[in-house]
Amino acid sequence: MSQFYVNKLENIDWKFAVAAASSDVDQIGQTFLQMKMTIDGKDIFFELSLVQFFAFLSEMEKIKSHLDSYS
Template identity: 40%
Template structure:
């Protein structure tokens, strides 16, 4: 199976805090909404995701690790 690699055109994000919820464990929890605008062989696609702050820091760490690995190859 052949996979194509998408090019990231734009990234936008929003930070928020849950003010009210039917689940009291979720009140006052921080979250981050991320929108990626991708170009996949000329076809533009928006990808949306929401993550906790902990998940965001893990994602950021993984991106930094990937960048270091790519830097070693170049």
């Protein structure tokens, strides 16, 4: 029987923000999401555009659906 290790997602913190200043004028006023995920005690920080966030959310919902089918 095969065994594999799965990292433990402990927490997700997030906040929406709007770019108020940028060296790229096109970025001013753009909405984005800042996220911090804690996985196995390690913090991982990243930013997503709204399009990227909704794609990420869709993938997380698919994963949850798969995990729910095992319980």
